[in-house]
Amino acid sequence: MENLDINPRIIAGVKKAGLKTYESILSLTTQDIQRSTNLSSSDVQVMKTAVAQALVKSPVSALDILHRNCPENLVVTKLTTGCDVMDTALRGGILSQGITEIAGESASGKTQFCLQLCLTVQLPAIQGGLGGGRSSLSYLMVMASMKTGDTRKHVPALGLTWANQVMCRIMLSRTSQQICVPKQVTTSSVTGGGQTCVRELEVIYAPHLPMLKILFIVDEEGIKALT
Structure with missing residues (x-):
């Protein structure tokens, strides 16, 4: 000084x-x-x-x-989501600085998405992680979201003042579509083989991204984008 x-x-x-x-x-x-x-x-x-x-x-x-x-x-690194298709659409993943808001109605995949990020942050930087976490990791603020008819109403969980500090807002939602997950058998586990709900990730706004939508599912292995 x-x-x-x-x-x-x-x-x-x-x-x-x-x-x-x-x-x-x-x-x-x-x-x-x-x-x-x-x-x-x-x-x-x-x-x-x-x-x-x-x-x-x-x-x-x-x-x-x-x-x-x-x-x-000045370089802002990205945190991988654990899904290559989703990382490509998000231009590298989730920003490692600022506040990224994950919003959505009940059972839309918010918890699974955030838990998956908690795992990927442990990866070394060469694999898209942050090497065990650091102070520049994005804050994830889960918002309550109510759906009435065809409209959604966001209720900021921590008040409007905090909500206005958000750098990137992502909306997760369920669709009415169901798909069958192929059954995969390995020597240690069996995954898939049943129906699951197709969900949608939508970028509401972000300084580095266009408005986009990505369809994905949640299975035993985590979040997976549909191609």
Whole structure:
């Protein structure tokens, strides 16, 4: 903080409030910093501008980030869903930063989807995981969803303020379609051989994805997209 070219009074106020890193400054809103430091709005804006300039020495374009020609902290990794078809449609999987909301009606596959992500996060990075989990893992917020007729109504489980912080929203739902899962016999187990409900994953919005829908099933081995 001492290296920033700003009024020492601002630095002293920020440090007194316990904000000692650049990340802590940029992760809070101007209003939150004002409340904890008693600094004015203009002082906080000066601080945020100085921190942003200190972090990025030269301009970085979106194309640079796409091709990873940028500092490592700007690269957003993806977490595999455990299904290659679904990963391809989601351009690599679930974002490892920000909040990804998994919403859906009862028995739509939310729990299975989240449990599968809890498993894939343990995989090494070369296999699409995050090597046992880390602080940048996406937060998964399961929302209550009520369906009346042909319409759905979302009820934010943690309030509207939290819901508005979502970066990516994914909706899961059941369809009326049933398919037969082929029976597979191995030396240690028997899977399939029965009917299962076809479910649908829909991307409601995301900064890196178009609106899309993926049909999938849930069987003994987990989530599987239909091709």
